[in-house]
Amino acid sequence: SYELTQPPSVSVSPGQTARITCSGDALPKQYAYWYQQKPGQAPVLVIYKDSERPSGIPERFSGSSSGTTVTLTISGVQAEDEADYYCHWGVFGGGTKLTVL
């Protein structure tokens, strides 16, 4: 079994760039995925294969990978981006609460 580790929280002001990391020993060999979950809603896929965006996901969402860490970057954060974000590859990370100040 393996784990994916995320920071519990990240805070940014509107218009700034948010970076949410996810670390795991298995990640250098495989893709990772990211989901956004707003309160009371089901998760929504925002990034797959490390950096691909599904249709309908704004361009401000991007993903990258380096070594054992993958990163979700949200450029020009908007108030509507406030949510929990989960990385995923086989198992889920613990989730990161993004707060827009």
Add this chain to the structure above:
Amino acid sequence: QVQLQESGPGLVKPSGTLSLTCAVSGGSISSSNWWSWVRQPPGKGLEWIGEIYHSGSTNYNPSLKSRVTISVDKSKNQFSLKLSSVTAADTAVYYCARDTAMVTGWFDPWGQGTLVTVSS
């Protein structure tokens, strides 16, 4: 586009069996996808429960494997979850999702989720 909808009892007694069904619309359950169940206890993170292919092949989370059964009904275009010997720790929102690959695929789309409470 594919849509998923969970259904089943919202209340299950301790030591009983939780049973949920996920109806797939807008696409065939016999397509080249796996189909997964994921749960989320109140205020906590996501936990993958298991997955099934239309052939009936399954993979389960090792931590739940002894209590989980996932099955598929191709005639009804749906798949189901049974979790036995439930306790309060199994109280959660249960989601079904289309899964792009065995064990390590991404999930898209998800059903809206259904809350199951384990209580006497």
